[in-house]
Amino acid sequence: MDDVPNDAKSKEVVRLWRAWRTVHEMVADREYELAEEEVNISLDRFRDEYCNPDGSVKYVPRPRLRPRLRRGLALLSHPRGHPLSGLFAAAKRPSYIQKLTARAPSSRAKLQFSARPSDAMLKKNTPPATESNPDPAPDCGPVWVEFLTDKQFGVGQIRQFAKYTISNNYKTGIMVTHVPLSPAARKSLASVENLAKIECFLEGDLLVNITHHELVPRHVLLSRDEKTALLKRYRLKETQLPRILQKDPVARYLGLKRGQVVKIIRVSETAGRYASYRLCV
Structure with a gap:
């Protein structure tokens, strides 16, 4: 990357930093253990830790x-x-x-x-x-x-x-x-x-965390016990629940598997705060 102009290198670093931050937010939202400073890394610290003085990303073998x-x-x-x-x-x-x-x-x-x-x-x-x-x-x-x-x-x-x-x-x-x-x-x-x-x-x-968009409601994965209690409460079969495709952007972000149920929490000006449920297929 030595022949790449500094402005291009700077753009690449910003791009990588945004993707790096979103990946950490995604892993944390899936409830993996990550330190707060790993998730909320600043651009300056990202440059210090992962970039060379010329702006290129540091080389470290796998x-x-x-x-x-x-x-x-x-x-x-x-x-x-x-x-x-x-x-x-x-x-x-x-x-x-x-x-x-x-x-x-x-x-x-x-x-x-x-x-x-x-x-x-x-x-x-x-x-x-x-x-x-x-x-x-x-x-x-x-x-x-x-x-x-x-x-x-x-x-x-x-x-x-x-x-x-x-x-x-x-x-x-x-x-x-x-x-x-x-x-x-x-x-x-x-x-x-x-x-x-x-x-x-x-x-x-x-480059952008889609779950942070104001039009994307909060999605919460239910445990197996919570799923069983939900079906029992409303006397439903699993197949009677509304569906969310596994390739849905939010489903991919959360790493949903087929058969899992997600709780979607929305805020409405007329109905207030309400929840709906979807089965991943």
Whole structure:
């Protein structure tokens, strides 16, 4: 980036700062644990911590992949052509895993972080106990967020990111890219959703936090118990609730999964404050 004019570098830094801030707000709104200073970072502090004196983003390589796969994942095998074919290396070939660090890290490589779920998030995402499963595990875990600068995003980049996410025991991986995914890459996201949830956001879509707009009502994810109580209170079946698509911008922001119910709180000049509920499909 040495040949890039300073004004262009400055614009890029401001753009990255806005996207960086929105991503942190999104992760915090999903109830992951983040410090207040991480979420509300100022532009000056962002420049000090993540930029070189010439205005370019600091170069820091991606952390090396720890060769500790979940038990069983390394033993998966699929026929050639299967979406998961080649996703995991055999346990006896740890050198293959290290190839993930061979690609040149991007200038945005320092713009990466992870976060753990809070107690409130764990409670909200834990299934109710049953006789067969008296101590159910929560359906959530750590999240990994990374800014990527590949000029094209195909199936190979998705697999590479999925390998890193799953092999390091992250439950969710969020990619922030400056180019859209190819149709094949977007389709391949579904092939790993039973192992980890991989999400992709365009950098340009994160310049503004849509949930801060005055016309966007507040959305609150209900826990499983709250969902059950809601259906029982109104004597409804799940399918009778109004719906919100999983690809809805706010649903994507909150990371909603199919079957979850969100409470939408609106303020009206005539009706005052009222709530409605929608099922994610």
